[in-house]
Amino acid sequence: MLEAGRAFGQLVKQGWQPRRTIILCSWDGEEYGLIGSTEWAEENAAELQQKAVAYLNVDVAVNGPNYGVSSVPSLWRLIRAATREVKDPKTGKTIYQQWQDRAREQRGELDEESEARIGPLGSGSDYTPFLQHLGIASTDMGFNGDYGVYHSAYDSFYWMSHFGDPDFVYHVAAAQLWGTMAMRLADADGLSFDYTDYANQIREYFDDSTRLAKHRHLESSIDEKSINDAVKNFSEEAMRVEKERQKLVADADKSSSSAAKLRRLNDALMGAERAFIDERGLHGRPWYKHEIYAPGIFTGYASQPLTDFRQAIDDRNLMAEKEGLERIIAAIDRATEVLRKGRE
Numbered sequence: 210m211l212e213a214g215r216a217f218g219q220l221v222k223q224g225w226q227p228r229r230t231i232i233l234c235s236w237d238g239e240e241y242g243l244i245g246s247t248e249w250a251e252e253n254a255a256e257l258q259q260k261a262v263a264y265l266n267v268d269v270a271v272n273g274p275n276y277g278v279s280s281v282p283s284l285w286r287l288i289r290a291a292t293r294e295v296k297d298p299k300t301g302k303t304i305y306q307q308w309q310d311r312a313r314e315q316r317g318e319l320d321e322e323s324e325a326r327i328g329p330l331g332s333g334s335d336y337t338p339f340l341q342h343l344g345i346a347s348t349d350m351g352f353n354g355d356y357g358v359y360h361s362a363y364d365s366f367y368w369m370s371h372f373g374d375p376d377f378v379y380h381v382a383a384a385q386l387w388g389t390m391a392m393r394l395a396d397a398d399g400l401s402f403d404y405t406d407y408a409n410q411i412r413e414y415f416d417d418s419t420r421l422a423k424h425r426h427l428e429s430s431i432d433e434k435s436i437n438d439a440v441k442n443f444s445e446e447a448m449r450v451e452k453e454r455q456k457l458v459a460d461a462d463k464s465s466s467s468a469a470k471l472r473r474l475n476d477a478l479m480g481a482e483r484a485f486i487d488e489r490g491l492h493g494r495p496w497y498k499h500e501i502y503a504p505g506i507f508t509g510y511a512s513q514p515l516t517d518f519r520q521a522i523d524d525r526n527l528m529a530e531k532e533g534l535e536r537i538i539a540a541i542d543r544a545t546e547v548l549r550k551g552r553e
Contacts, residue, residue: 228396228398236249239335243337258343258344264345269351271374280327280350281346287390340482341503346479354373415515430527436541450548486500492517517529518533519533
């Protein structure tokens with residue numbers, strides 16, 4: 210983070226003026242329950258919900274050479290584009306290609322056209338209050354490897370300088386990636402949020418959960434038509450928004466009306482993530498408000514997408530299953546409406 214900040218400072222001295230503010234945050238109290246980030250996010254909730262474009266989290270930046278990332282799907286395109294611009298220090302390939310090659314080695318079924326997996330966000334790091342309490346699009350990334358000294362007395366500068374990243378080249382790559390993503394979000398005329406990826410991922414989560422429900426003979430309360438219709442509408446609106454975004458970006462410098470429409474569309478692209486927030490909170494856990502992404506009650510830090518719906522299936526609770534699905538459908542419909550209003 211310090212290196213990314215130094216680079217931003219050099220650019221500012223050279224005359225760079227980003228369209229949007231970049232805030233660099235170093236949190237205290239993470240190991241005691243995300244205290245620093247949570248207090249700050251709660252204290253500044255109103256302004257963050259109004260203005261925050263995205264939160265880019267780095268917890269353990271480097272403990273090896275293997276890139277990994279979790280994110281909301283709307284930011285997948287941004288992440289993949291950034292990794293195509295930064296070189297992997299060990300191989301000389303792009304980070305994207307090395308990431309792709311390693312994924313293919315680990316997953317024999319991965320075909321040539323598939324892309325390396327971007328994981329869902331659960332909890333255990335400081336993106337939690339931003340995404341799951343406030344509805345701010347978030348990512349979490351780093352370079353991973355064999356890290357047997359984690360949280361031990363041997364987790365030290367000596368270990369890093371001799372074993373983890375002796376020449377600190379992957380620290381440089383992490384700063385380059387982090388900085389590239391931040392700069393593109395800060396400078397973009399039209400925010401490159403892709404909600405078609407989001408719709409496809411929600412559909413996949415729902416299909417997986419429905420298969421499990423049917424296997425357990427718990428499908429009687431599932432309204433498949435309603436969720437399929439909601440996802441279909443969301444996906445179609447996302448495609449219309451992307452087409453409009455590209456058109457407005459091309460015309461923004463030529464027309465003040467196009468520039469004004471683009472600002473409104475950018476607000477909608479930010480606001481669609483907020484629409485997944487249900488102010489009632491998740492069942493039994495009202496602080497968690499995001500209807501798509503949250504850690505499960507019994508999954509530790511791991512994400513349990515469509516959380517209340519999936520938990521109800523695990524609990525074999527048909528009433529909670531029905532209510533959880535209805536809340537998810539309502540959240541998807543809200544996001545669709547936010548995108549529609551921003552486009553029109």
